[in-house]
Amino acid sequence: MKLELDHLTKKFGDFTAVNHINLTMKNGVYGLLGVNGAGKTTLMRMLCTLLKPTSGTIRCDGRDIFKMDSEYRRLLGYLPQEFGFYPQFSVQDYLLYIAALKGIPPAAAKERVKELLFKVGLSKAAHKKMKKLSGGMKRRAGIAQAMLNNPKILILDEPTAGLDPNERIRFRNLISELSEQRLVLLSTHIVSDIEYIANEIWLMKDGELMHKGSADEIINSMPETVWECFVEKNMVSDFIKKYRISNMKTEPDGIILRIISQERPFTNAKCVKASLEDVFLYYFGEKAGDENAAI
Numbered sequence: 001m002k003l004e005l006d007h008l009t010k011k012f013g014d015f016t017a018v019n020h021i022n023l024t025m026k027n028g029v030y031g032l033l034g035v036n037g038a039g040k041t042t043l044m045r046m047l048c049t050l051l052k053p054t055s056g057t058i059r060c061d062g063r064d065i066f067k068m069d070s071e072y073r074r075l076l077g078y079l080p081q082e083f084g085f086y087p088q089f090s091v092q093d094y095l096l097y098i099a100a101l102k103g104i105p106p107a108a109a110k111e112r113v114k115e116l117l118f119k120v121g122l123s124k125a126a127h128k129k130m131k132k133l134s135g136g137m138k139r140r141a142g143i144a145q146a147m148l149n150n151p152k153i154l155i156l157d158e159p160t161a162g163l164d165p166n167e168r169i170r171f172r173n174l175i176s177e178l179s180e181q182r183l184v185l186l187s188t189h190i191v192s193d194i195e196y197i198a199n200e201i202w203l204m205k206d207g208e209l210m211h212k213g214s215a216d217e218i219i220n221s222m223p224e225t226v227w228e229c230f231v232e233k234n235m236v237s238d239f240i241k242k243y244r245i246s247n248m249k250t251e252p253d254g255i256i257l258r259i260i261s262q263e264r265p266f267t268n269a270k271c272v273k274a275s276l277e278d279v280f281l282y283y284f285g286e287k288a289g290d291e292n293a294a295i
């Protein structure tokens with residue numbers, strides 16, 4: 001299975017949400033990383049044929065996905081950011097209902113639902129109403145619905161949004177497991193969601209693909225150095241004004257700063273290995289929130 005994006009562009013009026021993206025994907029996990037508004041959902045919706053590109057093409061094994069129509073959709077599983085989950089349905093009935101919508105015959109659907117409930121760890125919750133599920137359980141039900149037709153291409157838009165750290169880890173493991181023999185694309189703005197499971201990471205900003213590669217390749221793409229140094233509390237504000245700070249750790253008698261800078265910021269600063277978090281901050285730092293936001 002090969003998906004090729006060629007100069008893929010989407011404009012909303014004068015605004016370009018996705019700008020000339022060229023990419024090739026094969027089986028494995030691809031992590032699309034970017035801040036709010038980077039264009040991740042727009043890109044994914046085009047990959048699911050829910051949005052028509054303004055220009056450019058998406059080809060699946062050489063064929064235009066918009067011309068393949070239902071043949072392509074049979075290959076596809078999609079978990080949108082917000083999915084309609086029918087609050088009054090039990091988890092099992094919800095999945096059986098979606099299976100019917102996807103045209104899966106009832107006997108096969110029953111088997112498949114049972115199998116998927118087990119896979120996503122919801123067997124015990126099969127008869128629980130959807131509205132009573134925790135955020136993590138709901139997302140797992142969402143993954144199960146996307147997997148009903150055993151898709152060769154699985155697209156997950158922010159699958160870990162709102163999950164607690166434990167659920168995030170379970171999710172990562174599940175996604176890793178599901179990626180065998182298929183192409184999985186997931187979007188997130190949380191670095192740790194994809195750092196260890198994505199074979200390739202794409203950094204997206206303002207509709208463009210800034211960098212792509214393995215976690216190590218992305219880390220090595222950063223032209224600056226990461227330093228750690230211990231400073232007294234009263235010096236911190238000067239450092240914040242002068243440097244890009246990726247982390248601050250309070251100690252009883254001072255603060256340990258993690259600083260991204262070409263030059264050594266302080267005599268006692270030691271050079272440390274950069275992490276994907278540092279790189280994310282380097283590329284997106286000023287875009288991570290409002291300029292004057294306190295958090």
Ligand SMILES: Nc1ncnc2c1ncn2[C@@H]1O[C@H](COP(=O)(O)OP(=O)(O)OP(=O)(O)O)[C@@H](O)[C@H]1O
Nearest residue numbers: 012015017034035036037038039040041042043189
């Ligand atoms: N239907 C639309 N009409 C006009 N502008 C749109 C439309 N859909 C998206 N946009 C704009 O396109 C840009 C990219 O939006 P998109 O939802 O793709 O970003 P995102 O990276 O998925 O962000 P988030 O993480 O917040 O979901 C945003 O500026 C958004 O306001």
